[in-house]
Amino acid sequence: MSGWVKIVGLGPGNEGFVTPDVRDVIATATDIVGYIPYVARIAPREGLRLHATDNRVEIDRAAHALEMAAEGRRVAVVSSGDPGVFAMASAVFEAMEDRADWQTLPVSVLPGITAMLAAAARAGAPLGHDFAAINLSDNLKPFALVEKRIRLAAQADFAMAFYNPRSKSRPHQFERVLEILRDECEPARLIIFARAVSTSDENIICVPLSEATPEMADMRTVVIVGNSATRRVGPHIYTPRRA
Amino acid sequence: MSGWVKIVGLGPGNEGFVTPDVRDVIATATDIVGYIPYVARIAPREGLRLHATDNRVEIDRAAHALEMAAEGRRVAVVSSGDPGVFAMASAVFEAMEDRADWQTLPVSVLPGITAMLAAAARAGAPLGHDFAAINLSDNLKPFALVEKRIRLAAQADFAMAFYNPRSKSRPHQFERVLEILRDECEPARLIIFARAVSTSDENIICVPLSEATPEMADMRTVVIVGNSATRRVGPHIYTPRRA
Numbered sequence: 070m071s072g073w074v075k076i077v078g079l080g081p082g083n084e085g086f087v088t089p090d091v092r093d094v095i096a097t098a099t100d101i102v103g104y105i106p107y108v109a110r111i112a113p114r115e116g117l118r119l120h121a122t123d124n125r126v127e128i129d130r131a132a133h134a135l136e137m138a139a140e141g142r143r144v145a146v147v148s149s150g151d152p153g154v155f156a157m158a159s160a161v162f163e164a165m166e167d168r169a170d171w172q173t174l175p176v177s178v179l180p181g182i183t184a185m186l187a188a189a190a191r192a193g194a195p196l197g198h199d200f201a202a203i204n205l206s207d208n209l210k211p212f213a214l215v216e217k218r219i220r221l222a223a224q225a226d227f228a229m230a231f232y233n234p235r236s237k238s239r240p241h242q243f244e245r246v247l248e249i250l251r252d253e254c255e256p257a258r259l260i261i262f263a264r265a266v267s268t269s270d271e272n273i274i275c276v277p278l279s280e281a282t283p284e285m286a287d288m289r290t291v292v293i294v295g296n297s298a299t300r301r302v303g304p305h306i307y308t309p310r311r312a
Numbered sequence: 313m314s315g316w317v318k319i320v321g322l323g324p325g326n327e328g329f330v331t332p333d334v335r336d337v338i339a340t341a342t343d344i345v346g347y348i349p350y351v352a353r354i355a356p357r358e359g360l361r362l363h364a365t366d367n368r369v370e371i372d373r374a375a376h377a378l379e380m381a382a383e384g385r386r387v388a389v390v391s392s393g394d395p396g397v398f399a400m401a402s403a404v405f406e407a408m409e410d411r412a413d414w415q416t417l418p419v420s421v422l423p424g425i426t427a428m429l430a431a432a433a434r435a436g437a438p439l440g441h442d443f444a445a446i447n448l449s450d451n452l453k454p455f456a457l458v459e460k461r462i463r464l465a466a467q468a469d470f471a472m473a474f475y476n477p478r479s480k481s482r483p484h485q486f487e488r489v490l491e492i493l494r495d496e497c498e499p500a501r502l503i504i505f506a507r508a509v510s511t512s513d514e515n516i517i518c519v520p521l522s523e524a525t526p527e528m529a530d531m532r533t534v535v536i537v538g539n540s541a542t543r544r545v546g547p548h549i550y551t552p553r554r555a
Contacts, residue, residue, distance in 0.1 A: 085333035088425065090326070127553075153432045155553075159440030162550035172546030178433035182331065182423045189396045190421035197402030199461055201444040201470060209554035218442055218468045225464035226457075227444060303415030307405035310370075310398075311452035 072138035074174060076158045078151040078181015079110055083267035086182040094145050094179060102134045103147035103157070111147065125208070127157060131164035135171045151183035155204045155232045184291045185230035188263030191273055193305030195261060195293050198312050200228040205235075205246060212242060216249060223253035228308055229294040234286040244283045250294060254278055259295040259306055262286055275306055315381035317417060319401045321394040321424015322353055325511035329425040337388050337422060345377045346390035346400070354390065368451070370400060374407035378414045394426035398447045398475045427534045428473035431506030434516055436548030438504060438536050441555050443471035448478075448489060455485060459492055466496035471551055472537040477529040487526045493537060497521055502538040502549055505529055518549055 075094045080086030095101070100118045101111050108121035122130050134144045148156035158178045165171045189196040201222040205215055222229050235243040250258070256279035264272045264287065274285065278294075286292055298312030318337045323329035338344070343361045344354050351364035365373050377387045391399035401421045408414045432439040444465040448458055465472050478486040493501070499522035507515045507530065517528065521537075529535055541555030 080331075083333070085336070086331050086423070088323075088329050088331055090328035093328070151429050151433075153429060153437045153439055155441070158433070158437035159550050159553045162436055162440075162545050162548050163552055165545050165548075176546075176548065178437065180329070180425045180429045180433040182425070183429065186394050186396060186423045186426065190394075190401070190423045194396045194401035194405055194421065196396055196445075197405075198398070199444070199446045201442070201465070201468075202439075203442045214469075218470065221464045221468035222444070222470075225444075225461045227461065227465075302405050302408050303419075305405050305408075305419065307402050309406055310402045 072141040072143060072174065074134050074138045074144045074146060074161065074176045075179060076146040076148065076152040076161055076177070077179040078148050078156070078183070079107060080182040081150055081184045081187045081267045082265065086187065086267060088179070088181065091179050091181060097143060098145035099142045100137055100144045101147055102130055102144055107147045107149050127160035128164050131157065131161040134161065135164055135168070135174060138174050138176070139171065148181070149184070151181045152178055153180065154183040154202065184232065184266060185293065188261065188266045188273070188291045188293060191263065191266060191271070192261050192275065192293065194307040195259070195295050195299055196228050196230065197308040198228065198296065198310055200230060202230045202232070204232045205242065206233040207239065207242070216245070219246060219249050220253060223250065226296045228296040228299060231292040231294070233288065234290055234292045235283065236288040243286050247278070247281055247283065250278055255297070258297070259299050259301070261293040261306065262290050263293065264290045266291065315384040315386060315417065317377050317381045317387045317389060317404065317419045318422060319389040319391065319395040319404055319420070320422045321391050321399070321426070322350060323425040324393055324427045324430045324509050329430065329510060331422070331424065334422050334424060340386060341388035342385045343380055343387045344390055345373055345387055350390045350392050370403035371407050374400065374404040377404065378407055378411070378417060381417050382414065391424070392427070394424045395421055396423065397426040397445065427475065427509055428536065431504065431509045431516070431534045431536060434506065434509060434514070435504050435518065435536065437550040438502070438538050438542055439471055439473065440551040441471065441539065441553055443473060445473045445475070447475045448485065449476040450482065450485070459488070462489060462492050463496060466493065469539045471539040471542060474535040474537070476531065477533055477535045478526065479531040486529050490521070490524055490526065493521055498540070501540070502542050502544070504536040504549065505533050506536065507533045509534065
């Protein structure tokens with residue numbers, strides 16, 4: 070029996086966003102590995118083992134998946150959104166670094182609907198032109214690098230999507246992010262706070278930068294900042310193609 | 313009968329990437345509007361009208377969709393990839409600008425798997441950390457703005473994804489893009505050329521920047537440039553989470 074690891078994206082919450090290819094992987098897996106709330110989205114069935122682990126143990130979880138595949142198990146690593154965007158795919162490849170035998174296992178990635186694109190679709194098309202995606206968490210990188218990237222992205226007039234904008238352990242940094250944006254952008258710049266997009270808790274608000282406050286973001290929010298041309302038309306927010 | 317416009321993403325080609333929500337829209341639409349090769353992906357059925365148009369008429373196509381919705385038709389505007397990423401969603405909102413009556417129509421966007429994320433998944437996880445998405449076409453914006461954005465994105469050490477890198481009408485600009493990258497990045501920087509991703513014509517190559525040539529890109533290619541930490545592990549290419 071030959072094992073594999075397939076790293077799959079479940080999308081942001083709505084089951085209607087899960088692709089048929091991802092469903093097929095889940096149907097043929099012997100083991101599901103992932104963060105507790107994502108594993109909770111998988112329907113139990115006979116013979117399927119569920120391995121749900123807490124946050125911040127991504128490398129251990131990845132190593133466990135590879136270890137099981139080496140033993141012949143068919144392992145689906147589940148991420149919310151797209152596994153290649155601030156999610157489990159990079160962690161699995163990192164875990165592979167020190168083990169040459171793991172590097173020859175069949176490991177593949179299946180894309181999913183990532184949160185920023187689900188949020189953008191609900192708002193209209195704020196990422197309809199050039200944009201940057203930035204993870205605001207400084208768990209794994211210095212916050213100075215986050216600040217530098219936001220400043221240069223604003224100077225390039227990219228629209229921006231921020232993942233992990235604010236958490237209980239990092240309540241103050243998002244205030245700093247808003248300060249940088251106020252330095253670089255005009256007060257009328259549109260900013261969208263999309264919380265729990267595509268779930269029953271979904272809440273999407275759009276305000277000018279001058280009215281944005283840190284409390285509008287939490288760990289379930291993706292934040293989209295328009296570029297200088299992003300505008301409203303009727304109830305929609307979009308970025309024109311010529312900007 | 314009340315009409316609507318739903319702007320949906322068909323993903324980059326593989327039918328297994330089309331979400332159930334998008335399938336539902338296609339199943340309930342009375343009219344399909346889009347660029348010829350995308351409309352060709354929709355199975356004909358009785359009562360379904362297919363309106364396939366050529367490239368570069370996005371605004372006319374969008375206006376036609378809104379006009380039919382105003383007459384009570386249920387119109388699916390189909391894009392390849394995600395409609396909100398360099399695709400039809402922004403064009404529909406632009407077409408709405410001059411017609412207040414169109415701004416109150418039920419218009420919504422349903423996300424899809426965009427080409428850069430399908431390409432990234434096939435390569436490993438090169439967009440696994442902060443990145444920028446840039447449309448290299450200067451049909452609608454000056455090429456100087458493209459150049460500026462690439463330069464600033466490189467200085468911010470973003471990974472980058474380029475859409476529409478090269479076409480028959482713009483054969484020389486991609487050479488200029490490679491020059492800018494060579495100014496700003498080290499020769500070993502990894503660059504991925506992903507052509508026709510997820511179709512039977514798929515071809516993905518990865519070379520160091522020093523070996524990249526303009527001919528590696530065409531209009532069916534999405535180009536991914538790693539950041540300074542992007543690396544190979546076994547057959548995979550990924551960007552670590554701490555970079």
